[in-house]
Amino acid sequence: MSVLLLFSLALILNVNTSAAASSNATLKVSSVDPANNAIIHDSQSIKVKYNKTVKSGKVWVVLKKGTGKSVTVNTEVKGNTLTITPKQALGIGKYSLTIHSGTVKDENGIGNKLLKTSFTVSPLTLAQMKDGIKRAEKYYANNGRLPNTVSYGSTKYSITQFNQIISTQGLTIKKPKVVSAAAAVSDVMKKASKYSYSSAAHTGKDMERIGSGDCWAMSDYLYTHLTAKGVKSRIIQYGTAYSSNHRSVQYYSNNRWVDVPYRTYFTTSMFNNTQSYGTVIRG
Incomplete structure (x- = not known):
């Protein structure tokens, strides 16, 4: 009988000790929704959950848009959650939330610590x-x-x-330096002019390695190097008196496609354009 009594007392003491430990635990934030730095698609209330039941203290909550403009909110404390609801739907933008210390407090009257968090409202991830x-x-x-x-x-x-x-994410569109199309074409054509015509290569890389190539190789070379310089280009294919699948290159200038100036830089007629239309192969 005495053993049973001791066991019961020990159990009661353990329960009371656990309850006291829970009651004396430091008030901490368990979760915030939206999470810090989150991107959400629509306006919503912000819920801050604590590790203990809380009640209102000296409420001081500040929600601001990235521009620095304050947003009017309503607050509600229920159970272990502080809910902050904007009075008007939040528009696209980045928002910062500050919950000052003492806004909520636990059953012992101990207030929360300062909390700062931010989130973004955006239709895009x-x-x-x-x-x-x-x-x-x-x-x-x-x-x-x-x-x-x-x-x-x-x-x-x-x-x-x-x-x-x-x-809202600190991102910008980088505008690359726009090189004059005419200057870029001239530079590429000058470098291309050192290659001669042969059937030994069909790609730009092989032509550079060997030193010569056919119209396919030259077209590949010109297209690759013009594109690398930011010049909008394309390869077209069509039939000629010498070939059923001749290729040449054009670049886009003043809202139209222009043939590269083969005759200015090449003496061979095998690197040439005989017409300005055909099947677009690349570009």
């Missing part, structure tokens, strides 16, 4: 932003200007909207 930037930069390299819109499936964002979206 970070991966989508980077993909759009890559496409916009490629367009700029080929056209010397930014595109009017950036598309994702059937959804289109004006370039102004897109820049606003990517700026």
